[in-house]
Amino acid sequence: xxxxxKELKGKANLNxxxxxxxxxxxxxxxxxxxxxxxxxxxxxxxxxxxxxxxAIDFMKKDIEENKVDKIFAxxxxxxxxxxxxxxxxxxxxxxxxxEERMGCGxxxxxxxxxxxxxxxxxxxxxxxxxxPVFNAKDVVYTINMIINNDTAYTKxxxxxxAVSENDPxxxxxxxxxxxxxPTMLLSFPVIESGSFEKDF
Numbered sequence: 751x752x753x754x755x756k757e758l759k760g761k762a763n764l765n766x767x768x769x770x771x772x773x774x775x776x777x778x779x780x781x782x783x784x785x786x787x788x789x790x791x792x793x794x795x796x797x798x799x800x801x802x803x804x805a806i807d808f809m810k811k812d813i814e815e816n817k818v819d820k821i822f823a824x825x826x827x828x829x830x831x832x833x834x835x836x837x838x839x840x841x842x843x844x845x846x847x848x849e850e851r852m853g854c855g856x857x858x859x860x861x862x863x864x865x866x867x868x869x870x871x872x873x874x875x876x877x878x879x880x881x882p883v884f885n886a887k888d889v890v891y892t893i894n895m896i897i898n899n900d901t902a903y904t905k906x907x908x909x910x911x912a913v914s915e916n917d918p919x920x921x922x923x924x925x926x927x928x929x930x931x932p933t934m935l936l937s938f939p940v941i942e943s944g945s946f947e948k949d950f
Contacts, residue, residue: 769805844886
């Protein structure tokens with residue numbers, strides 16, 4: 751985000767909203783100040799430094815008072831979901847930078863796959879290969895909802911296993927959530943001689 755702000759300096763009026771859990775985690779404030787912004791708001795969830803609350807709430811307040819041409823966001827998933835929803839609701843172009851665990855970095859392991867688009871236009875992209883920056887309206891959070899919802903996760907895992915058993919050309923990724931440090935099990939066919947499985 752810092753490099754983007756530096757690139758846009760002098761080309762646009764820039765408001766930056768930095769949010770942190772508490773004072774001990776505040777970082778890059780001085781660097782952003784030195785760029786020369788239209789506005790810099792620093793927030794902490796607990797109020798231990800500068801403004802108390804969430805950065806998105808201060809952003810929303812400023813947008814209600816002034817027209818905004820575009821939103822760029824990076825950070826934790828719950829915040830990105832909220833920014834995305836707000837931007838779509840208010841018809842504001844928005845780009846979000848996603849952070850996902852990446853096993854390979856080249857799109858082969860599918861660890862960072864995300865759904866892009868809905869209906870007939872739906873496809874899976876990879877944060878490592880196709881991102882990390884995406885148009886917010888294109889990103890669908892079904893994978894994250896599945897991982898965060900045990901019931902949906904269990905049903906999906908059963909369906910994936912059923913599909914992979916019937917389709918010898920399916921690459922299947924299993925996440926073992928029964929242990930404190932989840933393991934990933936990759937299963938895929940090896941030229942009609944069974945399957946290869948490896949526990950990472």
